[in-house]
Every structure is written in C-alpha cells, then in structure tokens.
Amino acid sequence: MTQPDDRPETLVGRLREIDFLQRFLRQTGVNGGTLLLSGEAGVGKTALLEATADAARASGRTILRVTGAEFEAEASFAGLNQTLFPLVDDFSALGDEHARALRVALGFETGSAPDWLLLSNAVTLLLRRVAARAPLLLVIDDLPWLDRASAVVLSFAARRLVGSRAGLLAAYRTGSAGYFDTGGLPELPLRALDDEAAAQLLAERFPDLGPQVRARVLSTAQGNPLALLELPHAVRETRRGPAEPVPRILPLNQRLQGLFAARVAALPAATRTLLLAAALESTGDLAVLQAAAGAGYRLDDLAPAEQDQLVRVTTASHTVTFRHPLIRSAVVTESTSAERRRVHRALAEVHRDDLERRAWHLGEATVEPDEEVAALLQEAARLVRRRGDYQAVIALLCRAADLSPTPQARSRRLAEAAYIGAEGLAETRSAMELLQGVRQAGEQAPASLNYASATAFQLLDADGHVDTAHRLLVGAIEAWPNRTDPQDEELVTGLWTLALVCIVGGRAELWEAFHAATARLVPGPPEIMTLGIGLFGADPVRTGVALLPALEARLATIQHETDPDMVQNVAAASIYPDRLTEVREPLWRSIRQGRAGGPGRRRIVALMDVCIDDFVRGEWAEAAELAAEGLAVCEEFGGRFFSFYFRYHQALLAAVQGRFETSRALTDQMIGWAGPRGVGMAQTYARHAQVLAHLGEGDYESAYQRATEISPAGTLASHVPHSLWVALELVEAAVRTDRRAEAERHVRVLRESGTAALSPRLAMREMAAAALVADDEAAPELFERALRTPRTVEWPFDTARVRLLYGERLRRSRAMSEAKAQLKEASHAFEKLGATPWAARAERELRAAGQTARTPSNTQGAAALTPQEREIARLAASGMTNKEIGERLFISPRTVSSHLYQIFPKLGITTRAALRDAIGSDDA
Structure with a gap:
C-alpha cells in the first residue's frame, strides 16, 4: 500500500478518502471485508478505484477487475465471467460439484443451470481460497450495469469475506446500485470537491x-x-x-454527454420540451413555465424527470430546479436549434414586461439581422451594467452586434462591448479581438468614443504611455458631434476614461482638456462626476470642502446602493475626507463578487480603497493581505498597470514597520516603472512611502527632499491630492533640518487652504504642524487641541505620531511628567501597531525624560481589549468560526486569527473554549 507521501498527486482534494481506503486495504489484507463507493456520475469513483487497485497491486495483492457494461447487462453471468476468468485454473481445487457449477455458469461447460446457493458458495469459497495464498482485492466499477445473475451471486459473496484475506471494493451511482444488494454493507459516500x-x-x-x-x-x-x-x-x-x-x-462534450444526456434522451418528448423550457428559464418558476406551455408541454410532464431524480420540485416556492447544472446542460445539448428557438420565443412573450429577459430570449430566437431586437439587446445591456455583471453585458452587446443590419450599427455595438470588456478587465485577448472586430465592421469605428475609451484602457494595461492615451481621448472627445449633452452615455464614458488617465498621470496640465470638456456640458456634468472628480481625482485641496454636503447625502444611502459604479465613485470621493469606513460594506461586496468570478477591475478598485482605510485605521495585517491579493488579481486579469497601487501599500507598511530595505526596493521599482510611462501618480505614491521610511530612519533631510518633490514648501500642489498626506511630514522634516521659514510658510498655506474642514484627521495633522512651528507657550495648547479632535481613536498611527511630537516638545521644555504621559501613550500605540522604528523613538524619548524601565500595563482582562478585539472575542465566544467572524466584520479570517493571537494573552487564557468565561466575567 502507498505511504501517505506516495498518494496519487492527481487526486486533488481526496486525501481523506485515500486515507480511508488505505485503512480498508490494511484491514482486508488481514481479515477481509467489503466497501462500497457511492456518488454522483463523474464525481471520481473510478479514479479512486484505480488508485486503490494500483496501490494494492504494488503491495503484492491479487487484483480482480470487473467493469459493468450496458451491452452485457442482459447477458446472464457476464459480470461473473469477467470476475473469475483469471482464476479458471483454481476451479478444480474446490471439488467437483462446486467446480462444475462455476464452469457451467461461466460457459466453459454445458449443462443445466446450477443451483443459485451452490454457485454463490462456490464463488465465495474460490475467493477465500485464492486469498489464502496472497491477499486479494476484487474491484467492481459501474455496479448498476452488472447483469442480475452476477450481481446476486457477488452480493452474496460480499457478505462472507470477513475472516479471509479477500476484499471487495465496488462503486455505483448514488441511488442506482442495480441488482446488487447494498443493504447493510459499509459505504463511503464520495462527495463533490470543495x-x-x-x-x-x-x-x-x-x-x-x-x-x-x-x-x-x-x-x-x-x-x-x-x-x-x-x-x-x-x-x-x-x-x-x-x-x-x-x-x-x-x-457538454461527448464524454459528459455519455454520463448525463442518455438519461435525458430516454424521457418522453413532452418532458424533454418542458425541461428545455426550465433550462432556458433560469428562475425555474412554474408559473412562467405554465404561461409558456404553448411550446408543447404540460406541467404534469415533469413527473418522469422527477422520478428519475433529474429535477426536484419545491412546492412551497413553486419552482423546479435541476439536481446538477450538468443535467441542465445535457437538456440543452440534447435539443435541436429549432426546439430552442421555439421555446425562446414562448418565453420572450411571457417576459414581455421584463426588458432583460425578453431581450435575451428574443436574441436567442432570432436568426436574421433585426434592428429592433438588436436595439432591445443594447438597451438591456445598459440596464445590466448597473449591477456590474460585465460578462452578461458583453454577451448582450455581442449578440446585438450579430443582429445589427448595418456595418455602422455593428461596429458601434462592438465598440461598446470592447469598452466594457477593457474597463471591467475581461480577458485581455477578448478586448483586443473585439477592437479588431470594430475596425473590420465599419470605417466609422475609430471615431467612436467607446472605441477610443477601450483603446485607452488597452494602452494602459499594455504599459503604454499615459500621454498617448490622453491625446487619443482628447482628440475623440473634441471630434464628438454631441459634445454638450451630459445625457450622452458615450460622451460621459469618454470623460470618465479621460479623468482616469488624468488621475494616473498626476500632472495639472493633463486636466486642462478635461475641465474644458466638462465646462461645455449643459446644464453641467453629472453630479456624481463633479463629486468624484472634485473630492478625489482632480484638486480636492481647492474644490473638496464645498462638495462635502453632496458627499454626506450620498453616504446616507450608500449601504443600499446596488450600482457598483456609484459605490466606486462615492468611495473615491470619501478617501481624502476620511469617510471610507462608511463605504466598507459595499466595497466588500465588490471584493466578494470579484472573488466569486465577478469583474476584475471592480475588485481591484475595491481592494485599493479598503487598503487605504485599513492603513489609516491601523488594520495593517489585513492591509498586507489585501495588497497581496490585489497584486495577484492584477496579474490574473492582465491589469498589471495598476499593480503600482498595491506595491505602494506594501511600501507604506514596510516603511512604518521598519523594513526599510523592502520599502526602498518597492519604491525604486515604482519610480523606475512610472517614469518612462508618465505615471505621475505612482511616483507621488512612492515618494509618500519614502517620506515615512526616511522619517522612521531619522533621515530628515531625505524626508524633506522627497516631501517637497510631491509639493514644494509653502504650496499645496495643484491636482496632487497627496500633498495633504505629506504636509505634516514636510513641516516636521523642515523643522528638524533648520528650515523654519519653509515650515512656517507650509503651515500658513495649510491654514489658508481650509482643508482642515475636509476631515478631522487632516484637522488634527494641521494643528500638530502648527504646534511644531509655534513657540513654547503656544505649542502645548495647539497639541492639546489636535488630540481633542473628534474620532482620533480611528487613526491610531497618526494620533500616536502627534503624541510623540507633543511628548518630544514637552521634554525639551523640561515638562517631564507631562512628556512621559504622552510618550507612554505613543509607545504603547506604536507597539500594538508593530510600528517598530516609531516605538523605538518613543522609548528613546522616554529614557531621555527619565523613564528608566518600561512600566508594565496594569490593565487586565477584557478591559485591556480594543473595541474591535472585544467584538471579535465576543463573536468567537458565541461559537462563530474565524470565517464567519470575518464575514460579519468585513475582515479576513487570517486577520481574525491574528487578533485572537493577541487577545488570548491579554485575557490570560490559552484556548478558544475559555473565551466565554474570560469576557463574561468582565462584562458582568
């Protein structure tokens, strides 16, 4: 028998079953026995039989193989002939009566049919005798196809192998063992792979x-x-x-058809037609099927399919469902194209008030070009797009293109499909092939804004230069005949794509054409475009505060928003106002949908946003996981252009955790990649990580240089929103390098900008920057005001840095007692975050303030837990798994595990079972 490390590598996901079969072989090699494998068709029964037989043969066992065959099912003793033919020479050792019974049954002699009990005993004795020489394994596949006589004899023998060294291993489809009596025999149900x-x-x-x-x-x-x-x-x-x-x-291909289609083909014609309607009508609603009964069936025709366990009817919900999706595929495969068209027409009539379903059914029922049907399909595609099902949108638009009567209409619809595919990160080859189809369809294709937008995405994803994509889009928008209508969907699509190119370009001059194009719109651009661009994409330093009421209104309804585009744009608008936490649940929906096969770009953007929120909220373990996931998704979907965003998060985390070489390698890679392509956004983000790394290293000169490359001292660079996120760092580095005038100018411009109104976090950072340049008398009050800012607990790293700066200033002012209080708080927060260089800096300051040894925390029990740790502990104590807790709190199971690892020592426990008592007593 194979050892655990010799298990067949091809049997993925079958370790438990292989272990079980190993034990069965060991047992039968000593004391005999029988085991039945059951499961659906195609679930892998034969593969496990083969693997077990190979292992048994390798160990020196005698192997007998039997495979039931449909053409032999009516041939008496055909299966027994297969079983015992290799043992013919052993018949004579049984005695004349038993040997003759075997020879007559197997057709080696003529004579009257042997007594059933005599023959069954002869087979049993033969198997036991052969097994006495060496362990024997009889393997039977496709048990239902054994002829009746063989099945009866072998099921008799199967119950009489215990005490020998003979084993019988047989496989059959669940619910269909044929004539073999399975009653009372041990069974291993084989389930689908997880x-x-x-x-x-x-x-x-x-x-x-x-x-x-x-x-x-x-x-x-x-x-x-x-x-x-x-x-x-x-x-x-x-x-x-x-x-x-x-x-x-x-x-289904031929092999799958052989498993599933035969059962469908055996049904009455009316039943097959009804099943075809159920297969094409995905809801399985019996009322819909009844309404479409003109296709040639009655609901009573379901009975044969129910009896053969092909479908199940749920009375409560009045629906019919297929037992397995492959049965549904088999039903469609077994139908003719004429039958399918007839059923589609009937279903289209039933769904005349449902645009999407009516359009799809008509599209499948129509053969000749038909502009009315094509237009209906295009309208349905735009409706479906709002829920983010890009593959369905592309399918509808491609079918609309197929049914378009003119080359111009065909190219226009293919261009829209190409844009949807490129924007949603469909397969790269798919988008390119669609673009090629557009070019072949008509000469006007390149003038299409959808064509230009799709091409721009392809350029970016192919590592093209940002300026090339920018020129392409600007030219297409300027040439568009309807440049003033904000209701023109193709124009709005082009403007959104241009905005994305401007954002990643990260240069103010790129935005001039965009602002000129939106200024032409009458009465103005769509409200969500103004909000998203004004608060994130373009220049929130100068336009953001005025848009906060509009953001507030959107956030009030975002939890119930189903349009993924709207969620994405509201999330973007929430970044610099630090309101992303309020969009986490909709963002996680996009991530989960992406993991389940949804649009790649939606998943990437949602991962980007949650990474930002995780970083500022101190959820660094989850941020690291999601950044790694984002890189993998970019690689998988061919969207490598946006990989820089996740490398940025990895560089940020490495910087604040003291992994400076890693952070430096990542930022160097980002800058080296971004420079030749004109991706200013990636360069800005890389410099942000560099600033934090240099501050962590104590290299204030380098920190100042990198910060001023993002935004010079005394200015908040136009169309560079990240200038807000390095303002405090720039002031700190300027003060540390004796550039007091520059620091003061930067504080002054911060105050004049009014950006403190964007977010309490930005307000706290601005107040701390002002404290850094204030005199010793004014500084403490400014630091205190910064720390009294609302919601500081939500931003542990920023708050701890303000406490560190405050503590350093107090120590230099000789206010040692107050300094120690701030520095201890900062040190504890940095340690909890894993911000090693910052924790070391706080410890150095504590020692300089006269703190000779770290004072251990007096906080014990549940009181020592953070609010999130307390919630995780409560849910774990209730019996929820890490996965269930993660789904409830929108964090990964691994992050839950990491939190529990920190929770246990705080509570003084070592097992999950002790959680209930540990937190229960504290709660009381």
Missing part, C-alpha cells in the same frame, strides 16, 4: 484558462471532477475566440 480543491484541480490542469471561463466552469461543475476536466474542452470547442462570450449554459 471549492478550494475544485479551483486547485482546474488551475493545475488548465493554467491558461481565462478568469471568466474559470469562474463559469467552477460554478457549473459544482465540484464534479469529471466536469472540471471536460467542460474547459467543451467551451474551447464551441467558442470562436476569446471575444466570444461564455455561453449562459455551458455545452
């Missing part, structure tokens, strides 16, 4: 599979190994290229 194992198997066998196809295959296969291995081939065979949308119902 999500992780299914994803691993697909990744190992099809590493180049596109993310959208991978998600659909995983969803359809539902852990069925055979489906996971065969569906990708079927999809490739039916798609004309990567631009071809993934079919709503995945096709």
